[in-house]
Amino acid sequence: MYFLLLDLSRSIADFFISHKSINRNKIMHASVTEFMERIKARNPYEPEFLQAVQEVAETIIPFTEAHPKYRKFKILERIAEPERMIMFRVPWLNDQGEVEINRGFRVQMNSAIGPYKGGLRFHSSVNLNILKFLAFEQVFKNSLTGLPMGGGKGGSDFDPKGKSDNEIMKFCQSFMTELYRHVGADIDVPAGDIGVGAREVGYLFGQYKRIRGEFTGVLTGKGQDWGGSLIRPEATGYGVVYFAQDMLATRGESLRGKTVLISGSGNVAQYTVEKCISEGAKVVTMSDSEGFIYDANGIDSEKLTYIKELKEGNRGRIKQYAEKYNCDFYPGERPWKIKADLAFPNATQNELDEQDAQTLLANGCICVAEGANMPCTPQAIQAFTQAKILYAPGKASNAGGVAVSGLEMSQNSQRYSWSREEVDTKLQQIMKRIHMICVKYGTEKDGYINYEKGANIGGFVKVADAMLAQGIV
Numbered sequence: 001m002y003f004l005l006l007d008l009s010r011s012i013a014d015f016f017i018s019h020k021s022i023n024r025n026k027i028m029h030a031s032v033t034e035f036m037e038r039i040k041a042r043n044p045y046e047p048e049f050l051q052a053v054q055e056v057a058e059t060i061i062p063f064t065e066a067h068p069k070y071r072k073f074k075i076l077e078r079i080a081e082p083e084r085m086i087m088f089r090v091p092w093l094n095d096q097g098e099v100e101i102n103r104g105f106r107v108q109m110n111s112a113i114g115p116y117k118g119g120l121r122f123h124s125s126v127n128l129n130i131l132k133f134l135a136f137e138q139v140f141k142n143s144l145t146g147l148p149m150g151g152g153k154g155g156s157d158f159d160p161k162g163k164s165d166n167e168i169m170k171f172c173q174s175f176m177t178e179l180y181r182h183v184g185a186d187i188d189v190p191a192g193d194i195g196v197g198a199r200e201v202g203y204l205f206g207q208y209k210r211i212r213g214e215f216t217g218v219l220t221g222k223g224q225d226w227g228g229s230l231i232r233p234e235a236t237g238y239g240v241v242y243f244a245q246d247m248l249a250t251r252g253e254s255l256r257g258k259t260v261l262i263s264g265s266g267n268v269a270q271y272t273v274e275k276c277i278s279e280g281a282k283v284v285t286m287s288d289s290e291g292f293i294y295d296a297n298g299i300d301s302e303k304l305t306y307i308k309e310l311k312e313g314n315r316g317r318i319k320q321y322a323e324k325y326n327c328d329f330y331p332g333e334r335p336w337k338i339k340a341d342l343a344f345p346n347a348t349q350n351e352l353d354e355q356d357a358q359t360l361l362a363n364g365c366i367c368v369a370e371g372a373n374m375p376c377t378p379q380a381i382q383a384f385t386q387a388k389i390l391y392a393p394g395k396a397s398n399a400g401g402v403a404v405s406g407l408e409m410s411q412n413s414q415r416y417s418w419s420r421e422e423v424d425t426k427l428q429q430i431m432k433r434i435h436m437i438c439v440k441y442g443t444e445k446d447g448y449i450n451y452e453k454g455a456n457i458g459g460f461v462k463v464a465d466a467m468l469a470q471g472i473v
């Protein structure tokens, strides 16, 4: 009965579309609402996952109305349903000899165009909802890179902050003792994300190698002496800056002399700062979960080296920067109220809301490029696109990380390493390609490039065509 009603309402909608008798946007909206109702019924209490699906549905459903084959075979609905979700217990002993229990996950979202690929996140906020949203985004992102990688994501509610190296190693070993059954160089290739850097990838890889007795490219982000790719640590941060430069070029602008806000102080943030500095921009903020620093003189290379040591070596807090360099620290706040030309939200999801967007716009911001995954709320994105400033969603602008992970996989298969210059050149080419795809699918009648629409459609088409070719699987 429900499906009958659904078909009936679709036919009515189609009738009105073809007769152009009522506002087309309203009908589009109705089909998105209908679609989302079905997704919500199957995934209740998963707000971030629903947010990510809705954002994609709003551009893909109108597109599929003009391309009925995708609709007939329910491609978007199938992409929104993970192929497989694995959840497991991760018991380990802390330094006091007490038993600790965490939960481990791997969401294998879509393998139409290659083995599952996507990071592992270790953070107290991790749950199935967060990983499903990340895995869903990853499918489109990986497709945009042009490399043969499906989408997945995993992790645990384990938080490495405040843990000793020994505890982190024990946790990683226990985590991999279950995960090893589900991953492999041609099956599923995890990498890092929040809370998972070179150290964690090392412990995970060591345990996989020990259990399987084989040295393969099962993880990316490996150390350079044991199968890692040059430029992988830098790739996401550099890539987001390359993408922003391509965006600015469409308006005859460049980064030189621009003032830049960056949130976060982890892997993505650090290398975004590094590339911005080398391109002649002035970065005035960085943050962590305790607040942000504002350095009106700009963060230079020497100060950035201090941040890298502080965060990677000593696991310190960003407020120590303010103490060392005598600048302002804003506890519990985010950097978006500072006047600047560009903003790179590079910490975590939903860290930039509508109010922040309005403040950025009022202060003359011309470009927002996401280094994090889904850092801007839907209302913030709407404010940017209505104001017609340059706005790039993470699935396009932060794809450099997974792109170089894909290059690491290629190098592992060939048992060969490319030079720094070779990898960096390939990264730049991939970011340019993604930009071109966004322009192709996202340019509107008035010439405005809607990067969100371009990235969604561009990412969708390749996966959708592969799914059509492979049948109902």
Ligand code: NDP
Binding pocket: 192, 193, 194, 195, 196, 236, 264, 265, 266, 267, 268, 269, 287, 288, 289, 290, 346, 347, 348, 349, 371, 372, 373, 398, 399, 401, 402
């Ligand atoms: P890191 O763990 O290296 O750094 C994360 C940074 O974000 C830290 O400064 C952290 O502060 C801050 N942060 C994390 N959670 C919160 C929160 N709830 N509120 C405020 N600040 C927070 O992670 P990455 O730099 O690797 O990842 C950052 C973002 O980029 C994530 O969204 C990730 O998914 C995305 N990304 C990462 C890629 C990669 O290659 N690493 C690739 C593509 C996307 P604190 O230390 O206080 O927790």
